[in-house]
Amino acid sequence: MSAPAVNVHDVANERERALRDYEALVARGLSLDITRGKPSPAQLDLAAPMLALPGDTWTAADGTDCRNYGSPRGLRELRELFSGPLQVPADQLIAADNSSLALMHDCLVHALLGRLPGAPRRWADEPDVAFLCPVPGYDRHFSLCERFGIEMIPVPMTPDGPDMDVVERLVSESPRVKGIWCVPKYSNPDGTCYSDATVQRLATMPTAAADFRIFWDNAYAVHHLTDTPVEIADLLGACAGAGHPDRAFVFGSTSKITLAGSGVAFFGSSPDNVAWLLGHTGKRTIGPDKVNHLRHALFLRDEDGLAAHMRSHREILAPKFAAVDHILTDQLDGTGLASWSKPRGGYFVSLEVPDGCAAEIVSRAGEAGIVVTPAGATHPYRDDPRDRTIRIAPTLPDPDTLSLAVDGLATCVRLVGYGKAQAA
Numbered sequence: 001m002s003a004p005a006v007n008v009h010d011v012a013n014e015r016e017r018a019l020r021d022y023e024a025l026v027a028r029g030l031s032l033d034i035t036r037g038k039p040s041p042a043q044l045d046l047a048a049p050m051l052a053l054p055g056d057t058w059t060a061a062d063g064t065d066c067r068n069y070g071s072p073r074g075l076r077e078l079r080e081l082f083s084g085p086l087q088v089p090a091d092q093l094i095a096a097d098n099s100s101l102a103l104m105h106d107c108l109v110h111a112l113l114g115r116l117p118g119a120p121r122r123w124a125d126e127p128d129v130a131f132l133c134p135v136p137g138y139d140r141h142f143s144l145c146e147r148f149g150i151e152m153i154p155v156p157m158t159p160d161g162p163d164m165d166v167v168e169r170l171v172s173e174s175p176r177v178k179g180i181w182c183v184p185k186y187s188n189p190d191g192t193c194y195s196d197a198t199v200q201r202l203a204t205m206p207t208a209a210a211d212f213r214i215f216w217d218n219a220y221a222v223h224h225l226t227d228t229p230v231e232i233a234d235l236l237g238a239c240a241g242a243g244h245p246d247r248a249f250v251f252g253s254t255s256k257i258t259l260a261g262s263g264v265a266f267f268g269s270s271p272d273n274v275a276w277l278l279g280h281t282g283k284r285t286i287g288p289d290k291v292n293h294l295r296h297a298l299f300l301r302d303e304d305g306l307a308a309h310m311r312s313h314r315e316i317l318a319p320k321f322a323a324v325d326h327i328l329t330d331q332l333d334g335t336g337l338a339s340w341s342k343p344r345g346g347y348f349v350s351l352e353v354p355d356g357c358a359a360e361i362v363s364r365a366g367e368a369g370i371v372v373t374p375a376g377a378t379h380p381y382r383d384d385p386r387d388r389t390i391r392i393a394p395t396l397p398d399p400d401t402l403s404l405a406v407d408g409l410a411t412c413v414r415l416v417g418y419g420k421a422q423a424a
Contacts, residue, residue, distance in 0.1 A: 014335075015418035022368065022415045025408050030369035032405040037188070037347035038396040039256055039313075046312050047258040050299040054291065066290035072278055075293040078264065084303055085221045086252045087234040088268030094277065096288045100253040100265040101140055104215060107249055107267075108148055110280040111178075111213070117246050117272040119211035123178060131215075132170060132180040134162040136350060136378035136389045138188040138217070141181040145380070152380035153177070157187070161194035164201045175209040185232050186220040189378055189391040190350035191343025196233040203238035203247065214239075216250045220346040222310045223256060225318050230344055236268065245270040254296060256347065257309065264288075264296055320394040324349050324406050331410035337417035338410075340392075349392040350378075351409075357416050358387045364412040370405050 058066050061077045073079070074095025083090040096103060110116075112124045123129050130151040133142060137157075145152050153170060155162045161184070171177050182202075184194040202214055216235055224230070239247040246269070254263035267277060300306045325342055328351070332338045341350040353361060358375035365372050373391040376382040392409070394402055 011418055011421045014414070015422050018411065018414035018418050021411045022364070025368045025411055028369075030404065030408065032369060032397070032401055032408070033371040034393050034397060034402065034405045034409075035371050035373045036396065037256075037393045039260055040316065040396050040398070042316050043256075043313055043395070044259060046309065047299070050258060050295055053295040053298045058291070058294070060290070060294055060297075064290065066294045069286045070290055072282055072285070072287045074264075074288050075290055075297060078293045078297045079266075081297060081300060081302060081306065082252065082266055085306065086218055086250055086266055086268055088236055088250050088266075092236075092271060092274055093266055093268040094274060095293055096265045096267065096281075098253070098255065098261065098263045098265060098289075098292075100217065100219065100251045100255070100267075101144075103251055103265050103267045104141075104217070104249075105144055106281065107213075107215070107277065108144060108150070110277065111211075112148060114276075114280055116211045116213070117270075117276055123211075126176065126178075128176055130174075130177050132162070132167060132177060133380050134181065134187075135380070136189055136384075136391070137181060138183055139373075139377040139382075141215070141217070142380045142382075150178075151176075154380055155180075157190065157192055159192065161187075161192060161198035164198055164205075168201065168205045171205060171207040171209070171212060173208060177207070178209050178211060179213045179215055181215050181217065183217050183219060184235070185218060185230060186223060186343055186346025188219070188346065189348035189389075190341045191346050191348070193230045193344070194232055199233035199235050200238055203235060203244060204242040212247060214248045216248050218250060218252045219256070221252055222306060223313070223347065224310065224345040225314060225321055226344050228344075236270075240270070246273050249273065257306070257313075258296060258299070262292060264293060317395060320397075320399060320402055321349065323399060323403055324392060324394050327403060327406045328410055331407065332413060335414065335417070338413050347393065347395050349394060351390040351392055351413075353388050353390060353413055354417055354420055355386045355388050357413075357420055358384060358390050361409070361412045361416045362390060364416060365409050368408055368412065370408045370412075372409060 060066055060075050064070050078095045079090040079093045115122050130153055131145050132155050133152045134157050135154045155166050236248045250268035253265040328340050339352045362372050362375045376384045378389045
């Protein structure tokens with residue numbers, strides 16, 4: 001995080017200047033949106049040639065006619081292509097339909113209504129179930145827990161990932177703690193990458209619940225913003241080495257690689273967990289969209305092809321993230337009113353403002369025609385107890401729109417921040 005020193009000499013004058021800037025902002029009648037981490041049209045255009053595939057061939061490498069029913073595991077060549085990036089052996093990786101969120105949803109449903117390997121009983125038969133939720137975190141993870149009545153226990157994030165002292169204490173105290181959400185690389189929203197030590201502690205820690213699961217949402221495995229990609233430790237391998245082979249559920253997708261609405265999602269885990277999931281999904285589907293699998297395999301070709309494609313994404317995204325940092329630095333550096341993440345990959349910037357200010361800043365931005373992710377969305381139950389975290393999603397808008405939105409948001413930070421300082 002950038003952490004500017006507090007250096008406000010004349011709060012009243014600064015607040016008055018911020019008010020004039022805000023009034024001018026409102027007068028512009030803007031209508032801008034930086035709420036969700038969606039690929040931009042320019043990014044989606046990168047995958048447009050894929051829509052002409054598979055052409056006049058429908059046959060996979062093993063001879064499967066992709067137009068017909070087939071293996072619920074998905075095409076072998078696509079699983080091999082993503083085995084390395086997701087750190088899952090191809091034989092333990094499932095290629096499914098387009099949504100990794102749907103796979104997470106289904107895993108929760110099957111754990112509630114069925115019985116996980118190693119579980120004494122169904123989660124639905126437990127008195128109550130709780131998940132650890134590193135904060136700030138991903139709002140859709142929290143929505144899944146809320147949907148199924150799973151209690152969420154916040155865990156603070158550190159520069160190395162979730163505070164493992166807190167995690168280890170909580171998982172050892174009670175068998176009701178059944179899982180933890182993790183976005184291990186370029187975390188949503190602060191860009192944190194889990195250290196090797198954090199991965200090792202997650203894999204080896206004693207848990208009171210024999211059926212404890214790590215929901216490892218590796219959504220940004222190949223989404224780098226620099227030419228020095230971050231590499232994280234292999235959780236699945238570490239769990240197996242520690243004698244906990246069933247502990248990790250690994251998720252990923254091509255949603256922000258090819259076409260967000262027509263991608264491929266992946267699930268990887270131990271052989272027993274894979275058999276468990278396939279046994280349940282086999283009752284609701286004959287198999288995934290293998291034509292789309294073949295299309296992806298032909299378009300991306302191999303890991304080198306995937307890396308080249310992601311470099312094209314980086315050429316579009318890196319200038320946007322640089323622009324966010326430049327604007328926030330220009331408006332807020334040295335004011336003591338904000339700090340912000342400078343991620344090396346992923347899709348978000350986390351803006352930290354003075355305690356008690358985030359909701360008002362977001363509201364002021366909305367009044368000026370700038371829609372921002374609601375304050376509190378980065379925390380369970382939409383409750384940020386310090387009311388200080390704001391998520392910025394730079395990816396979807398064109399550069400000019402993004403600059404206008406972030407500049408306006410920074411004006412709102414100055415208005416609210418100086419107002420709070422003046423009232424203190």
